[in-house]
Amino acid sequence: SQTIHQWPATLVQPVGSPLSLECTVEGTSNPNLYWYRQAAGRGLQLLFYSVGIGQISSEVPQNLSASRPQDRQFILSSKKLLLSDSGFYLCAWSVQVDEQFFGPGTRLTVL
């Protein structure tokens, strides 16, 4: 069966510090991968999606970036965090237009 992992589960970082969130999927090959952000009490905002290794599409211009170094690994990064980057970050995978399956999320607080 497929599983998706995200770490860390929670993170508190100062403004201006770098960020690296990791997401890995097991039990499937060549999935579509997604990064979403959910601000407190808000809906889901798609940040990046990837249909293959090294293929990243950005939905919203910001100081975040994503990379897919391996088929089932998706990394969200920032060189310098802003206060507005605080939120709940969710990674998801899917096969084409099938339903997306979500990881447990990372709660990021930027102080």
Added chain:
Amino acid sequence: AQKVTQAQTEISVVEKEDVTLDCVYETRDTTYYLFWYKQPPSGELVFLIRRNSFDEQNEISGRYSWNFQKSTSSFNFTITASQVVDSAVYFCALSENNYGQNFVFGPGTRLSVLP
């Protein structure tokens, strides 16, 4: 461009009441997929159902049922005999016939079931 509207921001019901969560969508495609997800307080989104645009049959799964009506572009979700464990934020989502990058979520409805 596609869009999903969930007009109900928050709903509160008392346990054992029935509750319907509304979802209205917009799309230009004739082939599309609709989804419902549940987000409990833990934060992880739980997939509930997928429906494709060619299947308008209503679906029932235990206390959950879904009413898909293309004529009104709606995909409503009903919980019968609600329970406290149903308290969560529920998201409706739409995906058009591509490789998933146009997977759009509605803003969500926060359901509180009171004992």
